[in-house]
Amino acid sequence: xxxxxxxxxxxxxxxxxxxxxxxxxxxxxxxxxxxxxxxxxxxxxxxxxxxxxxxxxxxxxxxxxxxxxxxxxxxxxxxxxxxxxxxxxxxxxxxxxxxxxxxxxxxxxxxxxxxxxxxxxxxx
Numbered sequence: 001x002x003x004x005x006x007x008x009x010x011x012x013x014x015x016x017x018x019x020x021x022x023x024x025x026x027x028x029x030x031x032x033x034x035x036x037x038x039x040x041x042x043x044x045x046x047x048x049x050x051x052x053x054x055x056x057x058x059x060x061x062x063x064x065x066x067x068x069x070x071x072x073x074x075x076x077x078x079x080x081x082x083x084x085x086x087x088x089x090x091x092x093x094x095x096x097x098x099x100x101x102x103x104x105x106x107x108x109x110x111x112x113x114x115x116x117x118x119x120x121x122x123x124x
Contacts, residue, residue, distance in 0.1 A: 001025070002032075002113040004096050009118030014088055020081040020118060022096030033099035034079045035111060036070060038092035038120075045095070049081060050104020059104060064090075086122045093117040 008020040022034065035050035049060045049070040058070050069082040079096060097111035104110075 002098050004034075004098060004113060004115035006094060006096050006115045006118040009094060009120045011121045011123065012086055014086060014122055014124050016086055016122075018083045018086060018120060020083065020094055020096075020120070022079040022081075022115060024077050024079060024096075024098065030074070031102065033102055033104035034070075034072065035097050035099060035104045036079075036081045036094060037097060037108065038090075038094045039117075040092040043092075045108060047106040047108070048094070050099070050106070051079065052104060053102040057103070059106065061106070083120070086120075088122045088124045091120060091122050093119050 003025045005023045012018050033052045036048040037045050038048050039045040047061050048064055051058050051070045051072055055072040067085045072079045095117045096115045098113040099110055100112050
């Protein structure tokens, strides 16, 4: 059973920083790529960032490139999303997901297991 649990969301002001955490089961931590996605009210879920199983290859959505950083810590089986210079348009529920394979992808269909999400609200 692959389990993912997000945490770290909250209410912040524009320009602030926030770090989201995704606690993964040990099996996911060692074998699978992991991605972060977000879904704003009334919008479809969209890709944010992904990291491969080794943690040495990352991809980002253009909207967050240069502001967000994805990383993984094998010691704690956790994948992080560091969010800097947040904007009101970053407001959404953020989800982490385990990829079907060793590499992350921008496509939602490339992920099988999802967490429950954590709310991020950015005020202007």
